[in-house]
Amino acid sequence: MQSLIKKLPGFIVALVIAIGSYYIAQLWLPMLGGATIALFVGIILGNTWLKQPGLAAGTKFSEKRLLEYSVMLLGATITFQSIQKIGWQGVVLTVLQMSLTIGFAIWLGRRLRFSEGTYLLMAGGNAVCGSSAIGAIAPVIDADNEDTGIAITMVNLMGTILMLALPVLGTLLWGHDNLARGILIGGTVQSVGQVVASATMINQGTVVTATLFKILRIICLVFVVTGFGYLHQKKQSQATDTKLSQQLLAKKSSLVPWYVLGFLIFCVINSLHLFPGQFGIICHFLSTWCEMTALAAIGLRLNLKTLFNQGKQLLFYAGGLVVFQVAAAILLITILF
Template sequence: MNRAANSASLRRISPGLALALVAFGLALLISFLVPAIPTLTACVVLGILFSALPWRNFVRTEVKPGLAIAARRLLRIGVVLLGFKLSLVNIAELGWLVLGMIVLIVVITFFFTWGLGRMMRLPGQQSLLIAAGFSICGASAIGAMAGMTRAKDSDTATPIALVTLCGTLAIAVLPALRPLLGLDSAEFGMWTGASVHDVGQVVATAQIAGATALAVAVVVKLTRVAMLAPMVALAGVVVARSDRKAAGASGASDELDESDAAVGTAADLTPVKRPAILPLFVVGFLAAVLVRTFVPLPDSFLEVAAYGQELVLGMALFGLGATISIGNLVRTGGRALAVALISWAVIALLSLGAVEIARAAGVAALG
């Protein structure tokens, strides 16, 4: 019986997973032909284009289950595999000044963007997801926060599109500003790693300035990635506290209405299901970081993990992109776009200020 059910489930999700896999292959080809376009960025764009096709409703029932699996479960697997890219030893080499500034930038940008989104009354969990994506590590952080809050795919899709848009713009904008700002290779690498969103976008931006810029940018960027777990945990505490306050207010309202007292009592007996403060896949991410730091892993394993991470994240981002309706994005995405652009500008300015402080202090990591 179980075997038959598993076989039926596999047949149901196979078309969508196969489509996501083909889209990832096409994204690889696009990135190979146009190196300035990261593979994961291409995956999101292909998903958005697929959602705009006139015949998408005809195939939606066939591919939707598989794309939903890709958008959620594969995204979480990708977050875990991302941990194998991160060594605490490399982060420590930046020195306490740079580390402190990176942490401060992440925290300030996160809460600024979250507060701005709430002030602009973005729907659902979009404020929190945009804050995570822009301050920490792009689509991976959005996926982690979405998993913690159990956000809807519709809430997740718009932040993914916005972080892709701004990260892609950064590939062109930041190198153009470099000569005007007088940044050397190492300083440009720090600015890129501290302000650009996804790892792929960081690589595409920093490599324009050479190997030194790329090396510094990747280490700085992975330091921001290390903030993923504590920021998810902190947001989990805040969300849980907000849920408790909402539940308490609802309970107080019930007590004021004597006619509903029995109903209120029955509701109080029903446990409220709240999101976990630290989801299992974030624990997996932390475990991967610790393994990468303290266990001498072979290069072949790290290469396979890197390829696997790009594969599952690419398929996941195509699935998320396919949930985006361009028409709805145009009609309702103005406020979200404003929040994203302001957040992007703030993190770029804060990161540039950190570069100037590091230059004045003569930080060895940038010398």
């Protein structure tokens, strides 16, 4: 009971920011979306008026647990049937695009001497589904709160830039080709909300294509989380003595955390059409609010001094990764479609 009371203030503040951000998005900034606004409002307030130690327990809970719940609930909103609509070219393009993005993110992150937590979270966030992917990966690779906050902030910032730029770029490259423009947006933009908002700037046909490609990337989350968990444990075991290595290897049963298993189970059940009619809608609603509240909490916990200390190098890393991601997508679309 004491633990619950301790967490309430931080959770309530994060939830209030999420609610306010939702209405700001609805009334004035629909293209940005409530989640992105909640993150940036949280950063501003957390580094000014709400820099309070008493909020720490609640914001830590909201950051960790609510993102996990959001990932699990997301599984009830997608189906494996989406792969059939995309076709083999779409599957090949998505797998290659994600692999190239992850490989480049890891390579560049190491060259710039970022921590393992930062470059793996940036790789997963850009390749899969933004904040949800980062939230799923962070516990598996033992990423600290600082790395998680920085990665989520940069991925959301770059996602916002892509959201606004890709409709223009896609139209310049392919004219009124909805398929190519939809693949470019759905294959690169980070969060689901940003994908839909970006594609909506063109037309409904582009929204359908972009959403299908985004769903396929989300389905791949299970494999990315498992792979990153394995890489982290392997690296840790190589850097420690034999006894500790055995302890780390014994943890391999936890390579796929509960919320990723829940995501997969929900996805399978939804693909078999076993859920009641409104279940997916309810899960989408809850997942969205969990994500918005979690991002508000992450913003409240992010120390801007730490972010600014990495300055130009971090911006170069995030920007370089986005440019590579878009260039790879354009090349693959040209070859396969």
